[in-house]
Amino acid sequence: MQAFTTLDSAVIPLDRANVDTDAIIPKQFLKTIERQGLGQFLFFDWRYRDGDLSDPNPDFVLNRVDLQGAQVLLAQQNFGCGSSREHAPWALADYGIRAAIAPSFADIFANNCVQNGILLITLQQETIDTLFLAARAAPLQVHIDLAAQELHSADGQHYSFDIAPGAKHKLLNGLDDIQMTLAHADAIRAFEAERRRQMPWLFREVQHG
Amino acid sequence: MTAQTLYDKLWEQHRILSEEDGRTLLYIDRHLLHEVTSPQAFSGLRAAGRKLWRVDANIATADHNVPTTDRAAGIADATSRLQVETLDRNCAEFGVEEYGMLDRRQGIVHVIAPEQGLTLPGMTVVCGDSHTATHGALGALAFGIGTTEVEHVLATQCLWARKSKNMRVWVDGTLPQGVTAKDLVLAIIGQIGTAGGTGHAIEFAGPGIEALSVEGRMTVCNMAIEAGARSGMVAPDAKTFAYLQGRPHAPQGDDWERAVAFWQTLHSDSDAQFDREIRIDASQLLPQVTWGTSPEMVLSVDAKVPDPAAAPDPVRREAWTRALEYMGLQAGTPISEIAVDKVFIGSCTNARIEDLRAAAEIVRGKRKADSVKAVLVVPGSGLVKAQAEAEGLDEIFRQAGFEWREPGCSMCLAMNADRLEPGERCAATSNRNFEGRQGAGGRTHLVSPAMAAAAAIAGHFVDLRRWHG
Numbered sequence A: 001m002q003a004f005t006t007l008d009s010a011v012i013p014l015d016r017a018n019v020d021t022d023a024i025i026p027k028q029f030l031k032t033i034e035r036q037g038l039g040q041f042l043f044f045d046w047r048y049r050d051g052d053l054s055d056p057n058p059d060f061v062l063n064r065v066d067l068q069g070a071q072v073l074l075a076q077q078n079f080g081c082g083s084s085r086e087h088a089p090w091a092l093a094d095y096g097i098r099a100a101i102a103p104s105f106a107d108i109f110a111n112n113c114v115q116n117g118i119l120l121i122t123l124q125q126e127t128i129d130t131l132f133l134a135a136r137a138a139p140l141q142v143h144i145d146l147a148a149q150e151l152h153s154a155d156g157q158h159y160s161f162d163i164a165p166g167a168k169h170k171l172l173n174g175l176d177d178i179q180m181t182l183a184h185a186d187a188i189r190a191f192e193a194e195r196r197r198q199m200p201w202l203f204r205e206v207q208h209g
Numbered sequence B: 001m002t003a004q005t006l007y008d009k010l011w012e013q014h015r016i017l018s019e020e021d022g023r024t025l026l027y028i029d030r031h032l033l034h035e036v037t038s039p040q041a042f043s044g045l046r047a048a049g050r051k052l053w054r055v056d057a058n059i060a061t062a063d064h065n066v067p068t069t070d071r072a073a074g075i076a077d078a079t080s081r082l083q084v085e086t087l088d089r090n091c092a093e094f095g096v097e098e099y100g101m102l103d104r105r106q107g108i109v110h111v112i113a114p115e116q117g118l119t120l121p122g123m124t125v126v127c128g129d130s131h132t133a134t135h136g137a138l139g140a141l142a143f144g145i146g147t148t149e150v151e152h153v154l155a156t157q158c159l160w161a162r163k164s165k166n167m168r169v170w171v172d173g174t175l176p177q178g179v180t181a182k183d184l185v186l187a188i189i190g191q192i193g194t195a196g197g198t199g200h201a202i203e204f205a206g207p208g209i210e211a212l213s214v215e216g217r218m219t220v221c222n223m224a225i226e227a228g229a230r231s232g233m234v235a236p237d238a239k240t241f242a243y244l245q246g247r248p249h250a251p252q253g254d255d256w257e258r259a260v261a262f263w264q265t266l267h268s269d270s271d272a273q274f275d276r277e278i279r280i281d282a283s284q285l286l287p288q289v290t291w292g293t294s295p296e297m298v299l300s301v302d303a304k305v306p307d308p309a310a311a312p313d314p315v316r317r318e319a320w321t322r323a324l325e326y327m328g329l330q331a332g333t334p335i336s337e338i339a340v341d342k343v344f345i346g347s348c349t350n351a352r353i354e355d356l357r358a359a360a361e362i363v364r365g366k367r368k369a370d371s372v373k374a375v376l377v378v379p380g381s382g383l384v385k386a387q388a389e390a391e392g393l394d395e396i397f398r399q400a401g402f403e404w405r406e407p408g409c410s411m412c413l414a415m416n417a418d419r420l421e422p423g424e425r426c427a428a429t430s431n432r433n434f435e436g437r438q439g440a441g442g443r444t445h446l447v448s449p450a451m452a453a454a455a456a457i458a459g460h461f462v463d464l465r466r467w468h469g
């Protein structure tokens, strides 16, 4: 997984509360066999007119010309609520979103984001309001420093944010659950060797037909 | 050493390490894969440049999406085809053994693993599918997992888990004639409810369980998840060993002797403590039929559809009212007067050879009622199908006007072309009667294979004890 250290980007101000995972990625896109490729369907119902990929809705913030390539989402409270689908962070990550800032995030969604290398920054509602105000008219550049737990915005403001130590360690080092488990590889191997010795019948030759 | 339950033993035997917060790293012996929940796990591995930790622990088959009609014609639906082809491609790339759509050993993942001896007592068995509990019938610790966990098992051969509580369902007596393992598990769910086993691992024990065949025990453990438990299990015994001996992946020679000696230790100690225990008397049971949209909405065949006004609490009154409306049923209607449009005999609950024999026994020399539009018999695996054909069961079904199909999940979840039309009523041997499970607007009544077969002949549910066709 890509490590998250610092990030410089404009913010995408998505001024809606309770954005659920069905809005982030509608259920018709869950039949996919890949994690990749969902970015084009991110916020599908808001982003395109009449579900037509060739007809972007100019009123939707993701389609703003001056925000193309932006990697930070600015959102309102309870972002990511609803179904537990991991397709939501997959879609955000595939689009290129690396961090989101909001007054609060839904639980399972927050968990899924950490698994997928997306930094979630929770700030006070007043701070969020200030950022929305600054970001509305023209792109607002921010600098995020995860190690220092700081956010600097181009209008000269500095904010610090909290993050659970486990999640910070994971993001800073670009570790996923598998990598964290593989830190125990020796213990797994030793356990497995003992098992093979005691119960060789649990191990078999692989056949290819 | 303190007394242990079977679950305690299986847990301890697979515990690599535990963290302070109670998370335990468990070693996984067997990982079963199918086409629906594995694609993102494989692509995750690919993206990270990872290999499988232990290739030989994995086995794959395509079951959910495969057509049950002419296989040579391929899969018509494009998304289904893509999922099946993706599984083939992933297995080839990562070296996983796969029973592909045209392999004789192909079938429902929970039917083929025990059949091949790939599930053994004392194992941990996982699969991206909630009905993995089935494998507990052989004395394994088996449970369903999500796609992220599938990827984790592929890459590490381990899972992080928290221990469940111990629950025992003690079955006294033995089942009367015409009453089967399916009726038993439906009655258990009717008694404890769909949340009755939540947070627990259920051990099924007692004379009524010992009297069941190994296949019958699979039917019971299969539905542990419908009682809210992620895993169900039965202590292995002489029947288990006899079932396994000689299967392709069962131990042989000296290994067999050593294995059996070890397997004999896999039972709850006589003074083991359970957090929860319930009892049921098998000898008092009648054939069961679900009337609603949850497996706990179940009654004996001689009962009448319940009146929501008599529900024990407001929550259930609301649920019953909604269920009756969805099911198109009137309170007070005798279960035996409910007429069915279609019949489905299949699924990982009831598509093994004994199930087909029980259905054929009822059907022999009879024909389906004209009012019944279709009867699908879908064997659980290619080998079950071959065995049934060797015994002439397929002929019995065909002569009765039933359709004899290729193995797969089929109308259990209607991901392929087999499904109910809106409003159609079905007697099904599967495990879920949720709204829309067998097709949008479809109405499912869960029953045993014998009850389903009888409903196909009579056109409505019948009390097998009194019915002579």
Ligand code: SF4
Pocket: B063, B064, B108, B109, B110, B129, B131, B347, B348, B349, B408, B409, B412, B413, B430, B431
């Ligand atoms: S038969 Fe039904 S319950 Fe069993 S694995 Fe297939 S879809 Fe799931």
